Amino acid sequence: MTEPLIFEISRPGRCAASLPECDVPQAALPKNLVRDELPLPEVSELDLVRHYVRLSHMNHAVDTGFYPLGSCTMKYNPKMNEVAARLPGFTAVHPYQSQFTVQGCLQLMFELQECLKAISGFAAVSLQPAAGAHGEFAGMLMIRAYHLDRGDTGRTKVLVPDSAHGTNPASTAMCGYEVVEIRSDARGNVDLDDLRAHCDEHVAGMMLTNPNTLGLFDEHILEIADIVHSCGGLLYGDGANLNAIVGVAKPAELGFDVMHFNLHKTFSTPHGGGGPGAGPVGVTDALADFLPGPIAGMWPASSDSPDDEPEYGLYMPPKSIGRLKSFYGNFGVLVRAYAYIRHLGAEGLRRVAEHAVLNANYLRVRLQDTYPLPYRRVCMHEFVLSGRLPGAEGVRTIDIAKRLMDFGFHPPTIYFPLIVPEALMIEPTETESLETLDAFADAMLRIAEEARTEPDTLHNAPFTAPLRRLDDVRAAREPKLRWQP
Amino acid sequence: MKVEQGLLYQESHEWVRLEGDEAVVGISDFAQEELNDVVYVELPEVGDTFAKGDVFGAVESVKAASDLYLPLSGEIIAVNKELENSPQLVNEDPYGKGWLVRIKVSDPDEAKDLLSADAYAKFLAEEAQKGGH
Numbered sequence: 356m357t358e359p360l361i362f363e364i365s366r367p368g369r370c371a372a373s374l375p376e377c378d379v380p381q382a383a384l385p386k387n388l389v390r391d392e393l394p395l396p397e398v399s400e401l402d403l404v405r406h407y408v409r410l411s412h413m414n415h416a417v418d419t420g421f422y423p424l425g426s427c428t429m430k431y432n433p434k435m436n437e438v439a440a441r442l443p444g445f446t447a448v449h450p451y452q453s454q455f456t457v458q459g460c461l462q463l464m465f466e467l468q469e470c471l472k473a474i475s476g477f478a479a480v481s482l483q484p485a486a487g488a489h490g491e492f493a494g495m496l497m498i499r500a501y502h503l504d505r506g507d508t509g510r511t512k513v514l515v516p517d518s519a520h521g522t523n524p525a526s527t528a529m530c531g532y533e534v535v536e537i538r539s540d541a542r543g544n545v546d547l548d549d550l551r552a553h554c555d556e557h558v559a560g561m562m563l564t565n566p567n568t569l570g571l572f573d574e575h576i577l578e579i580a581d582i583v584h585s586c587g588g589l590l591y592g593d594g595a596n597l598n599a600i601v602g603v604a605k606p607a608e609l610g611f612d613v614m615h616f617n618l619h620k621t622f623s624t625p626h627g628g629g630g631p632g633a634g635p636v637g638v639t640d641a642l643a644d645f646l647p648g649p650i651a652g653m654w655p656a657s658s659d660s661p662d663d664e665p666e667y668g669l670y671m672p673p674k675s676i677g678r679l680k681s682f683y684g685n686f687g688v689l690v691r692a693y694a695y696i697r698h699l700g701a702e703g704l705r706r707v708a709e710h711a712v713l714n715a716n717y718l719r720v721r722l723q724d725t726y727p728l729p730y731r732r733v734c735m736h737e738f739v740l741s742g743r744l745p746g747a748e749g750v751r752t753i754d755i756a757k758r759l760m761d762f763g764f765h766p767p768t769i770y771f772p773l774i775v776p777e778a779l780m781i782e783p784t785e786t787e788s789l790e791t792l793d794a795f796a797d798a799m800l801r802i803a804e805e806a807r808t809e810p811d812t813l814h815n816a817p818f819t820a821p822l823r824r825l826d827d828v829r830a831a832r833e834p835k836l837r838w839q840p
Numbered sequence: 841m842k843v844e845q846g847l848l849y850q851e852s853h854e855w856v857r858l859e860g861d862e863a864v865v866g867i868s869d870f871a872q873e874e875l876n877d878v879v880y881v882e883l884p885e886v887g888d889t890f891a892k893g894d895v896f897g898a899v900e901s902v903k904a905a906s907d908l909y910l911p912l913s914g915e916i917i918a919v920n921k922e923l924e925n926s927p928q929l930v931n932e933d934p935y936g937k938g939w940l941v942r943i944k945v946s947d948p949d950e951a952k953d954l955l956s957a958d959a960y961a962k963f964l965a966e967e968a969q970k971g972g973h
Contacts, residue, residue: 751876753903770903776874827902831879832927 357822358409362838365396371403394840413821415765417627421791423718425737425768425780426520426568428598428620429627430711435698436623436691445690450682454668461667464651464683467693468635471616474696474704476605477637479672481646482684487595489679490615490634491526491562496676497613497638497645498560498589499530504645504674507587510559514583516545518569518772520595523562532559539774543571543730545579554586564593565609566600568772568780569730570715570737580610589613589642594634597621598784599712599736602705606637613638621707622692633688644674649683710785711736714792718783721796725803729775737782739775747806750813752777755802757824758816762798841964842869844935848951849960852909855935856954858945863912866939867899867930870964875901878930883919883941890914892950896941899930912950914943 398406415422422429439445448457468480484490495513502510513527516537524534535553538546545563561583566572573579583590592606592614598621600606606614618633619626626632638646649669656663669683699707712735719728719738726740742752756766756779768780783792805812817823847855853871857864872878880900890896890910897908919941922929930938945951955963 753876773904828877828879831900831902 358406358413360838361396361398361403361406362394362840364398364402364406365394367397369397369399369402371398371400415760417625420763420765421783421787421795422627422765423767423781423783423795424627424765425570425739425782426595426771427627427768428595428617428736428782428784429765430598430620430623430784431786432623432625432691433695433698436694439694440687440690445687458664458667460686461651461669462653463693464686464689465653465667467689467696468651470693470696471635471637473701474601474605475614475616475637476607477614478607478640479643479646479650480635480637481648481650481672482633482635482689483647483649483679484615484634484636485680485685486619486632487593487615487617487634488522488526490617490636491522491591491593492529493634493636493647493676493679494591494613494615494638495526495530495532495560495562496647497636497642498591499532500645500674500676501589501642502559510557510587512553512557513559514550514553514561514588516563516567517774518543518567519562519564520568520593521771523564523593527562537561539567539569542574542732543567543569544573544575547575547578547582550579550582554582554588556587558583558586558588560589560591560612562591562593563611564596565606566596566735566737568596569739569775570596570599570734570780570782571730571732572599572735576609584610595620596736599708601708602701602703603708607639613642618688618692623695624688624691631685631688633685633692635684644672645676646672647677647679648672648675649678651683707785708736711783714783714785714787715781717789718781718792718796721793722781722799725800726779736784737780739772740779740781741775742769742777742779744803744806747803747810750806750810752779754810754813754816755779755799755806758802758805758813759798760817760820762794762802764795764798841873842935843957843961843964844869845957847935847957848911848954849957849963850909850911850954851963854909854911856911856951858948858951861945861948862917863914863943863945864939865911865941865943866934867908868960869934871906872931872934872938875899875906875931876903877901878927881920881923881927881930881940883923884916886916886918888916889946890916892947892953899927908940910943911954912943913946915946916941917944918942 417429417431444459471480484493511533512535513532514535514537515523518539527534538549540546565576580590589612590610592611594614594616601621615634615636648671652668652670654666656665715734715736715738719734728740742755752769756769759766770778847857849855853868855866855868878899878901882898884896892913894910895907896910898905920939
């Protein structure tokens with residue numbers, strides 16, 4: 356199945372829009388602003404609609420099939436969230452309206468902050484950051500502001516485990532810190548000896564994901580927090596994997612000083628097409644004054660008028676690192692996350708984590724005797740296999756991933772984390788049925804068999820996807836960045 | 841997978857061929873195989889100087905980008921210009937046409953910390969045993 360580019364179906368003079376006749380005098384554009392070398396496509400409305408609808412049919416989405424993309428938490432996003440986000444009270448407002456006229460929106464932001472505080476155990480939350488890595492950046496800026504505010508100017512290093520998401524060292528470097536990589540031990544935990552060896556008065560903090568990208572809960576989390584704190588550093592929590600512990604453990608009680616929440620993962624807002632996401636940050640008391648703002652606040656009704664509603668508004672924390680986003684964060688995402696949290700409640704959120712962990716372990720046990728499992732432990736919400744199948748040396752993880760598409764599944768995350776060779780990182784999430792998990796496991800086992808008996812089937816896969824195997828090497832070596840006639 | 845005799849290696853999988861007070865540096869056959877198809881090689885400028893263990897460049901494949909660590913301190917006196925248009929040479933001929941840089945060695949004594957071909961082959965075998973890393 357192929358679909359021409361919109362440029363290729365273009366015919367001179369066709370137009371998908373008809374504009375009313377101009378009722379003001381026309382003025383010619385200055386000559387230096389007129390460009391005629393941009394061949395914009397000219398198509399009819401019907402051709403335009405068909406083109407994009409056909410492209411949309413080629414998509415794989417959570418709504419069309421299983422999507423076990425590790426570390427991305429591609430859970431089903433309940434349609435109820437969409438209904439809430441489309442209420443006119445949320446869509447027909449403008450950020451420049453007076454606060455008096457958007458009390459409902461501000462109340463939602465305030466209550467979402469309170470929910471996230473209750474879930475995480477943190478003292479304060481800001482909804483400003485627009486995505487996970489943006490939250491990391493906010494967290495590192497706060498850690499820096501905290502040290503500088505105390506006159507502690509000698510801290511130049513941030514510790515990052517070798518299993519970390521790539522965004523961690525990037526966020527660290529963007530804040531001007533030197534990244535120091537800490538090894539993992541044989542059980543997939545942070546290597547405590549390596550950590551101790553790097554902890555000194557130059558350490559601003561450590562960035563840790565728990566459970567980590569191997570899907571393993573660090574068994575020494577309390578000790579790690581003590582080691583980092585005892586040298587004066589702060590512990591940053593990457594909340595990407597919060598889905599594994601939401602409603603069960605509170606990151607603040609595990610020793611984290613600051614953490615971002617990926618609302619789009621844990622709290623079920625659509626993602627995976629490049630956004631929008633939301634990465635609120637939660638902090639302990641010691642960091643609350645540094646939060647990015649504005650933050651939603653509630654002022655109780657005055658005592659002499661007991662019938663009045665409380666008033667909601669916005670404020671900047673006293674030592675705020677400032678604004679990180681225009682206006683008030685990605686508001687539509689906040690509405691969806693709020694709807695999800697209120698729908699499930701505390702007990703429902705706990706079941707999210709329990710079922711996410713159960714589903715991952717079910718798949719792990721079904722696959723671990725066929726695919727190498729480098730860290731053989733009970734996992735949390737995801738697990739990492741290796742695609743190095745005994746007896747199928749010519750087959751690589753990329754071939755397994757491509758073949759999975761023929762069975763109607765989105766491939767897992769591959770070649771990450773970097774510490775597992777030929778990694779396959781599988782996160783089923785809590786929303787999948789036993790039948791779906793079994794169908795996926797059956798496909799994985801059959802592919803392992805094919806790898807040994809008919810490796811070319813894997814090398815040539817996929818067969819049923821809209822496009823066959825893409826030459827990603829050539830695409831990287833000889834990129835064609837724009838269409839040319 | 842081949843470990844070429846006569847070269848010195850380090851655990852981050854770079855090799856060195858000593859030629860008088862100069863040395864040629866590349867990545868091992870094991871490293872190129874792990875990386876998969878190399879699509880871009882970022883190399884330093886001639887005249888740059890680095891200490892042993894410094895990052896002097898990066899190789900990028902379709903699956904990952906990896907830093908390159910200089911096995912010996914020295915000044916860059918040549919870089920492999922061919923790699924700009926033909927990064928696949930790193931895959932096709934890692935010990936030959938896929939070389940990365942030539943350096944003027946500033947402290948030849950540092951070479952004694954590097955691994956012989958046999959020691960490197962033993963290191964690779966041990967790592968394969970561990971499985972994880």
